[in-house]
Amino acid sequence: MNNIEEKLWNYIDGNCSEPEQKEIAGLIERDEAFRMKYEELLSLNAEFSAIELDEPPMAFTYNVMEEIRAEHAQQPLKAAFNTRIIVGITSFFAITIVVLLGYILLSINWSAGSAGAENIPVSFKLPDLSKYITAPVVEGCLFFYVVLALFLFDTYLRRKNIAKHAQ
């Protein structure tokens, strides 16, 4: 009986091959007992399809979203800080330093030192940066480098600590 039921369920679910499908369809047509079983399972299938889903409490969505909002609010500043910003600022300063150094090095008349006394005094023209490099800018840069150094030092210590615990 189980075998028949299994075949019929597969037939109802559409999980059997084409020859099997034809065979079962023929059996349903010819065999009275088979047809009765098929009809019984078919009505059971319709019954199971009509299962009703349970309704969660009214405030369910609100509670979920409140939990998510609370989690966001508790997130530490370090985790909320986007590391791409740090990388971006670091890259900006690194590029600025490299460009300035390059410009200075290219502006130097390297032959001046070996050319003899007639070339003295050596004159090379530095760009006038005094109007840009003001005290607040220098202080700002220094502050940024100090913070960056502390951040990198903190990361180094944390990694060291993790490696120590992992051993």
Added chain:
Amino acid sequence: MQSKLSDIELIQQTLGGSQPAYADLVKRHQRFVFTLALRFTKSREDAEEVAQDCFIKAYRSLASFNAQAKFTTWLYSIVYTTSMTFLRKKRLDTDSIDDENTFIQVESRQSGYDVNNVENKSRSFYLNQAIGQLLPDDAAIITLFYKGEQSLEEIGNTLGMETNTVKVKLFRARQRLKERLERNLKGEVKELI
């Protein structure tokens, strides 16, 4: 009113920082997630806790969702693992639910059974009662197959089983459900189904 956007569109909006989009996603799937959790926990309070936990977990790992797969399959697998963890925490060994004990429970529920009331009660009442008496795995497979719009393969992915195992389990679950219905309704089942 629920959003007309697809699950994937709502997920993209959520990943872009829109919390209302995720609220729409929760509204859309909360009934099924709650029902599935209820199949495992057998208690509304516990099911609410598990379902809520599932949506929070899904939110946290939404970025890891592979958009090639169905969102529901991914979400239901979270429901399954969360429910299992919850049951383990509660030290409920779901496999040890003895059929005999369940039957005693069924019979004791029937002690106040009035044949005349059968007609007054809806079909879904008896069906839901019978599902509630099934083992969690059986109840979950029946629910996923009939209400979750999941294929046998997708149910396999959700429950971490082979498709053939799911097929056999579904067959057995249907048989058990039919037996429970018959027991609960005694002779009335023939009229009811």
